[in-house]
Amino acid sequence: MKTVIFTIGFAKKNAREFFTKIKVAGVRTVIDVRLNNVSQLAGFTKKQDIEYFLQEITNIEYVHRPELAPTKDILDAYKKKDIDWSEYETRFRQLLIERRVEDVVTPQLVERACFLCSEPKPDNCHRRLVAEYLRECWENVEIIHL
Numbered sequence: 849m850k851t852v853i854f855t856i857g858f859a860k861k862n863a864r865e866f867f868t869k870i871k872v873a874g875v876r877t878v879i880d881v882r883l884n885n886v887s888q889l890a891g892f893t894k895k896q897d898i899e900y901f902l903q904e905i906t907n908i909e910y911v912h913r914p915e916l917a918p919t920k921d922i923l924d925a926y927k928k929k930d931i932d933w934s935e936y937e938t939r940f941r942q943l944l945i946e947r948r949v950e951d952v953v954t955p956q957l958v959e960r961a962c963f964l965c966s967e968p969k970p971d972n973c974h975r976r977l978v979a980e981y982l983r984e985c986w987e988n989v990e991i992i993h994l
Contacts, residue, residue, distance in 0.1 A: 851955045851986060854962035855975045856994040858893045861968070866892070867905050869994045870962055877909040877961040878902055879953075881975050883917035893964070915947055916963070916978050933972050940977055949978070950985035958982065962994065969993075 854875055858866055870878065878898070885895040892901060899910040918926075918940050926936045967973035970993045983989035 849988065851959050851989045852992065853958050853979045853982065853989060854960070854992050854994055855965075855970050855973075855979055856962050857965050857967040857969065857973060857975070858891070859966050859968040863892045863901070867901065870908060871906045873962070873992070873994055875906075875908055875960060875962040877911060877957070878964050879916070879958065879961050880910065880912040880964045881914075881916040881978055882912075882965055883914055883920065883923065885912050885914075893966075898964075911957075913953065915952055916949060916974075918974055919943065937977060940974055941981065944978065944981045950982060953982070955986055955989075 854870070854873055856866070856870060861869075880895075880898070885893070885898075892898065895912060902908040902910045918936075922931075922936065922939050922943065925931045926933070931939070963975040963978055965973050965975040967975070970976035976991075976993070979989075979991045983991060
């Protein structure tokens, strides 16, 4: 059986576009992979707000899984340009291995789930790296970036 994992970033999307995309895609659960889900930058995706909106607008479950986020040290080093994207990927991948995230989350949990982060595109975002790592660990995983 195929496991479908979606990813989405909320930056540069208004609430209508965001909730429509995940609803139309058939997402069952939004898995928030941000380290900090209460940031002022989050807008409608602050923890209490998004949990409420997802339930009321789309009947989609919300789960925050910070173990799928980079450490503050890795994130800060990248933001301060102390490391480039390639080094970020290397460090974050090693963190996923150390955390054994393939044992922490199951294919059943992520089936038709959507990894949520802030980056508008998946190219330089850890949500893509988490999805790709899980695809390497498990069989028959499809990744769809919304």
